[in-house]
Amino acid sequence: MGSGKTGERATIKDVAADAGVSIGTVSRYMNGLNIRKDNRAAVEASIRKLGYRTDQFARYMKTGKSQSIGLIISGYDEFSIGVLSTLSRKLQEKGYALITYHHEGQSDLFDGAINQLLDRNLDALAMSGLECRRNRLQQLLDQGKPVVIFNNEVPGMDIDRVFAKDFEAVRSAVGHLLAMNHRRIGFITGNLQDSTGMNRYNGYRQALKDAGITENDSLVVKGTWNAKAGYFGAKKLLSLNKPPTALFASNYLIAVGMLRALGETGHKIPDDVSVISFDDSPFFSIFRPGITAIAQSAEEMGLNVAALLLDRLSGAYSGAARELCLDCRLILRDSVRVLP
């Protein structure tokens, strides 16, 4: 490939020497500044010949821009992946590298991620909030790095945010159940430390309140965001003396566990029990019966996170923190029965 010493990468010096110009000229060419026509030709030829690419890290030493963006997600669940994937697409387009970490809700993992990100001079950070690590975020802000949080809130920080309307979506979905005459509605929460978990739960409570129903603690299982929680939560609710007529799963994984439990116990949906899930999935439209679900768009969230980030990075916006709240859609399928 090219020439030069094998296994060594050509530097700006090599190009300058080969083209018979100074390194300043090569640098100016690389940065799109004007250079004399004949020099331009010579430089271009040498670059091609040597396969030269400017070293971004060396460049960073002067400019302070690393052209890389950190992403910290809780884990590799379907929704986070959706955000990761659109973010990656968008940023790859703009020449930014995406460096991904996950924290699994553990603050030591989160700290490790922030540390590594700091060491790598990231230009900006996108993260799904984790309340307890507020001070580490402040550190980034002090260094003037844009930070955008999404999905989960970190209260009291002056930064851009993108959320889904969790509260409203659940409120209206549970309202739908109520309108179908369900009165005993089982609810399996996500992690209530997470604002999404709490907001969805509050949406449930508000819907009951709207309908003048007093909340029954035994119908609420405080869980986590995984299938196990859905599985055991559903079993617990179904074994109640007066079991619920409908079950609400706070996210996709919980719903998966819930459906597994219902399959095992032989409960028919929707005849024996109705089901609604937060998060939609192709699975829910193939499953028989189709599962009524709240769809939030991970892509839309990723796009908005990218836009906020890019806006700050380019200097196009530098005002006060902005907050975006994305709508969700209730997708009606066949998992909810109309009660008399």
Place this chain on the structure above:
Amino acid sequence: MGSGKTGERATIKDVAADAGVSIGTVSRYMNGLNIRKDNRAAVEASIRKLGYRTDQFARYMKTGKSQSIGLIISGYDEFSIGVLSTLSRKLQEKGYALITYHHEGQSDLFDGAINQLLDRNLDALAMSGLECRRNRLQQLLDQGKPVVIFNNEVPGMDIDRVFAKDFEAVRSAVGHLLAMNHRRIGFITGNLQDSTGMNRYNGYRQALKDAGITENDSLVVKGTWNAKAGYFGAKKLLSLNKPPTALFASNYLIAVGMLRALGETGHKIPDDVSVISFDDSPFFSIFRPGITAIAQSAEEMGLNVAALLLDRLSGAYSGAARELCLDCRLILRDSVRVLP
């Protein structure tokens, strides 16, 4: 946070000045070398006070090690995500940053990814093979960077690889269908440009051959790795004059599309048609009937890719290219009917 000029990051110089030692001493401390006890105490105090962390990019300038690893996947499908997620976990542990790109099978995207990776001085690359871009890989090898390919082959390159036993797995799964007396077995391929696609297809052909059955072209739909291909492929096969009694999907997404089609056309599984899918999913065990599937472990693949990479990076291994072939498991559920 700390002190120093606000918004500025402390450098090794600041620490040296604050601690009253030379930068050499601080550097030695940071790299775990011996320094005098009292100096050590002073340096540690200053580091804490200033919140100093060494700048990895500046460090790279001298060492040539960026402590970052590139990953190029085709897209964000379930399997790739599984690999991404374990790889990320493993590398985060070792202090490496994972920089992720995707190519969607398009060589310009792939080139862009390689370019960005080159610019970012990655130490090593893991990628799901893409045949046509062999020369770009060679470039990395020339620079002495370890490269590991997984899932898809790039023939004729002297690099480490990790594959699943696609051929063997499909051969025995189709063998299972044959043993259940199926003779007309519809097969929807993935992308035949990909070695996984071709190997799975060849596994099917081999199984037929094993049983002395001549392949019937009309029973094979040459598709791509997505749900649409599964959907239309299944519809096409089912509308044949003599439709197949069993359907094989070359990956998860194809199976999803296939199941959607069967749902719409009202074909009952397994009474009207039997089904096997490559790739397992929680979905398949919840779906009724349970779908018989070939499970390959994305985690195992990620772990092995990480191990090969880390081995080379640490210098623990520097011999000839190694090739790993991981076993798959056929998980029997209820989607295959025994024919008379």
Place this chain on the structure above:
DNA sequence: TTGTAAGCGTTATCAA
């Protein structure tokens, strides 16, 4: 428009 040279934050060599 160009070349020269200082400097970014490190590591590594060399004398002390």
Place this chain on the structure above:
DNA sequence: TTGATAACGCTTACAA
């Protein structure tokens, strides 16, 4: 064990 200093590959005044 230490401090001083020359790199690493680039950008960016500054002077020509």
